[in-house]
Amino acid sequence: MSVASLAAKAMEQGKGIVRLAPNWVPRSFCVPGRRIKLHPDDYYALGGERGGIDERWFSSTTPADNGPLTAPDEGLSFIVFEEGGKTEKFLLRDAVAELKGQIIGSRLWDKYQRWPMYSKFFDNKGALPHHIHHRDEHANLTGQMGKPEAYYFPPQANNYGADFPYTFFGLAPGTTREQVRQCLMDFIKGDNKITNLSRAFRLEVGTGWDVPPGVLHAPGSLCTYEPQMASDVFAMYQSITGDTVVPKELLWKDTPKDRMGDMDWLLDVIDWDLNLDPNFKDNRFMRPEPVEPVEQMKSRGYIENWICYKSTAFSAKELTVLPGAAVTISDAAAYGMILMQGHGTMGVWDIETPALIRYGQLSHDEYFVSEEAAKTGVKIVNPSKTDPIVMLKHFGAGNPDLKL
Numbered sequence: 278m279s280v281a282s283l284a285a286k287a288m289e290q291g292k293g294i295v296r297l298a299p300n301w302v303p304r305s306f307c308v309p310g311r312r313i314k315l316h317p318d319d320y321y322a323l324g325g326e327r328g329g330i331d332e333r334w335f336s337s338t339t340p341a342d343n344g345p346l347t348a349p350d351e352g353l354s355f356i357v358f359e360e361g362g363k364t365e366k367f368l369l370r371d372a373v374a375e376l377k378g379q380i381i382g383s384r385l386w387d388k389y390q391r392w393p394m395y396s397k398f399f400d401n402k403g404a405l406p407h408h409i410h411h412r413d414e415h416a417n418l419t420g421q422m423g424k425p426e427a428y429y430f431p432p433q434a435n436n437y438g439a440d441f442p443y444t445f446f447g448l449a450p451g452t453t454r455e456q457v458r459q460c461l462m463d464f465i466k467g468d469n470k471i472t473n474l475s476r477a478f479r480l481e482v483g484t485g486w487d488v489p490p491g492v493l494h495a496p497g498s499l500c501t502y503e504p505q506m507a508s509d510v511f512a513m514y515q516s517i518t519g520d521t522v523v524p525k526e527l528l529w530k531d532t533p534k535d536r537m538g539d540m541d542w543l544l545d546v547i548d549w550d551l552n553l554d555p556n557f558k559d560n561r562f563m564r565p566e567p568v569e570p571v572e573q574m575k576s577r578g579y580i581e582n583w584i585c586y587k588s589t590a591f592s593a594k595e596l597t598v599l600p601g602a603a604v605t606i607s608d609a610a611a612y613g614m615i616l617m618q619g620h621g622t623m624g625v626w627d628i629e630t631p632a633l634i635r636y637g638q639l640s641h642d643e644y645f646v647s648e649e650a651a652k653t654g655v656k657i658v659n660p661s662k663t664d665p666i667v668m669l670k671h672f673g674a675g676n677p678d679l680k681l
């Protein structure tokens with residue numbers, strides 16, 4: 278059966294909501310924090326050379342860029358279609374290419390001809406190196422899009438903080454280009470100490486941060502939900518973090534061939550105004566913001582908060598359906614979702630939060646909701662007398678509902 282036929286049947290079966298398979302991504306320079314429900318035996322399921330699995334990607338039509346050993350479909354989400362005792366999987370990317378606005382809405386399809394974002398769990402035991410995601414003007418030179426991203430630290434995935442629950446953001450006010458240039462020159466000499474020029478902020482579970490492209494950041498060790506633009510563009514500016522040596526090739530990752538070795542290029546990738554912002558926390562930190570007055574929502578059986586709302590490239594909500602409640606939630610745009618807590622039904626689907634997932638095993642905790650289904654309204658029923666249903670919902674660019 279063709280992808281077009283499978284996609285149409287999956288949309289019909291799910292009444293505009295399709296089920297997604299868990300999508301695990303390794304990183305060779307990371308040590309898993311072991312908080313994303315993967316079975317303990319499976320964190321190195323792809324072999325030690327590939328590194329530990331410390332990411333799960335959601336609603337992704339974006340391939341992971343993990344070097345020459347990267348698998349062809351690594352980072353790409355698959356739709357699961359079951360019929361007549363048979364289970365078939367096909368790429369969400371291919372389904373979007375076939376169904377176009379029917380699944381993601383004509384507004385996004387006409388502008389991007391793709392689903393323009395994805396989200397992930399980043400689950401590392403230590404901090405990442407101070408690194409940067411390029412702005413469009415730099416990413417376009419290597420055929421990519423720039424990458425704004427945002428963080429939210431879900432309570433359900435953060436039973437402990439791991440080694441360093443602090444994130445370095447930007448550069449301390451007053452830092453000069455020459456100081457950063459010297460750190461970059463020292464990259465191959467050992468610890469280039471670039472975080473000496475930055476500031477670390479303690480991470481708080483249940484809050485988040487907005488990280489525009491061009492901002493240096495060294496993500497801390499909380500398990501992080503990360504909505505972001507559909508790009509895996511980055512460059513590492515820190516040479517050693519913890520006990521991990523960063524390969525020099527990652528300093529020059531996504532640099533055009535004619536700028537390789539050019540320190541001025543690396544300095545130009547930095548958005549100096551944003552990095553040196555003396556009010557960085559005031560401008561980039563995010564506490565949850567209720568979608569409507571809280572008591573009004575509670576009276577209807579749910580609570581919904583904006584959790585990522587400072588970027589026009591994407592947005593995200595946290596929806597809590599209270600025990601025993603049946604609610605219908607409408608949104609103006611298509612979205613992907615991951616279930617964090619509880620069980621029940623969502624439209625025609627059974628939904629449940631797994632305690633443990635084997636590598637390659639299917640689950641019922643991740644779905645993609647088409648724009649038409651979102652606008653019509655999704656009925657969610659929580660049969661539990663004690664346990665709320667909690668889900669995180671990630672939206673593409675220009676969400677019409679976002680008016681904060």
